[in-house]
Amino acid sequence: MTDLLLPRRCAGCGAPGGDLCRRCRLALRTPPQRIHTRVDPHVPVWSLGAYAGPHRRVVLAMKEHRHLAVRRFLGPVLAAAVTHLQARGELVDAPVLVPAPTRAASARMRGGDPVTDVCAATGLPVSVALRHGRRISDQVGLGAEGRRANLSGALELRRIPAGPVLLVDDVATTGSTLAASSEALFAAGCEVAGALVICHA
Template sequence: MDLLLPRRCAGCSAPGEHLCPRCRERLRTPPRRISTRVDPHVPVWSFGPYADTHRRVVLAMKERRNLAVRRHLGAVLAAGIAALQARGELIDAPLLVPAPTRPRQARLRGGDPVADVCRASGLPVIRALRHAGRVVDQVGLGVEKRRENLAGAVELERVPGAPVLLVDDVATTGSTLAASSEVLFAAGCTVVGAIVICHA
């Protein structure tokens, strides 16, 4: 099979594995607290900047439909959450809530990549949020346009019955995290924070 469909590392394109040892080591860095341009109303942690290995892995799981790397990122997510709990930054064992994605984008990407990563973590997950139909792709939008695009456009699909941790792939301005946390807070939910694979 490797002759017909050779495996290449999602982080550096080295042949032989879905993620090579060097890229796994880079992704293993514990998450750290970051600030975003839009206040998300909760602490936000990131595994690294949107560059190099992190950027290529996110693009592989989203734009290249690399389903195998989503499983690897699930393990990274679980380890990162355990590190935050060990450091006392996350007290509760929260439900994971994937950030909403547009249904059409999920279909094109072979499923919702963030939800897939959450499920692959082995931690409890709930699909609590969805996008209203009028949301447009946010690539290329500035801070204000992102806020306008998401204003009233994130809807509650179901109410979580426990404290939740928001999960997304990339925090660019914080607009998606802010809109998501606002909807959850309005429903009386406890949001303990948000964690992203990388931040721009």
């Protein structure tokens, strides 16, 4: 009855019939590629695609429109990307996924932290190890220098992950969040193998 009154639509293209259509699932499963950001994140960064098309719309759906179901679909996509990187010899055998931190207010508005939810849906080890240690401004609209200054010294380690770390985020824009995250982990003596993002701008 719910589907008759409010038919489900694909988060990637808007087509009716389901949370994520076959064509968009295939688009999201492209092999991860190495990218370079304006701010040095100190580790290799891989992305599943550009911030456009289904990648962009899926990220907006899970962040801005509280589309909770699509987060579960992205879990296996992320797990497949990790397996692909391992098969290419670019990742250690068993990385611990560490979601990039998000502001508590943003997580509340979004029905939970989308990146943490996606990591949890992979079936891989996850450690929510990072948090914001002080109040930071919204990153939207800030350039590379502004984002870097905004995050400087702002992240704290909640716990030390039990193994080599793979940072995970939804979008890499300037690389500031990944840089601040890896620096906080390095300062605690953690091994950070790299970072994986759903898309890059």
